[in-house]
Amino acid sequence: MLAPKIMVVEDDEPLGILLKYNLEAEGYQVEVIARGDEAELRLQENVPDLLVLDWMVPAVSGIELCRRLRMRPETERLPVIMLTARGEETDRVRGLSTGADDYLVKPFSTPEFLARVKALLRRAKPEVLSSILKVGDIVLDREQHRVYRKKSELKLGPTEFRLLEFMMRHPGRVFSRAQLLDNVWGETIYIDERTVDVHVGRLRKAVNTGRMSDVIRTIRGAGYAIRED
16 A cells, blocks of 8 residues: 655754654655755655645745745645744734644644644545545455455456556546656656556556456556546
């Protein structure tokens, strides 16, 4: 099962380490970035399931970054928790009106932070916490590690299962080979992008049995997507 991905934008190193440790202990994939401009570039490459954003980070402030994210179609609905030492009501109102979904004033308790992360994911992106994914006539059971199409069980290898799961979490969205490598294989694994083509081919063969329609779209020069219908 692919764990939800969370990006933490925080320039206070000890706090960043603490948040990463506790989020990973809850089973999330976590990336910590200390600068707003670097986070903005990273978000153009890879959109996480949730963003934890400090108001006062260098280069591009958290409040400005949040405003920019809400103007981009790819990130306009990205769940955002704003962290700040600014606890005045006017600051909270400004943060929420800029586009933050939740707001935590420092210092805050770790259990409350983790509870808010889970609550926001459950509300904004329930598919990343659900054990069952369904797109068209394909059903994927994360807990049982099984896939069905029209009630017939499909036989998938571990990599093909992770690849299908990731694409089913984002039906209709086109992912480049590099994006699939980062999200399915992991950013620390260095393999050729052509490996993606091989596994997509295996996945396509496994799910398109008999006379069933092809559920995977190949977009020349762009990448792959799973059909929404």
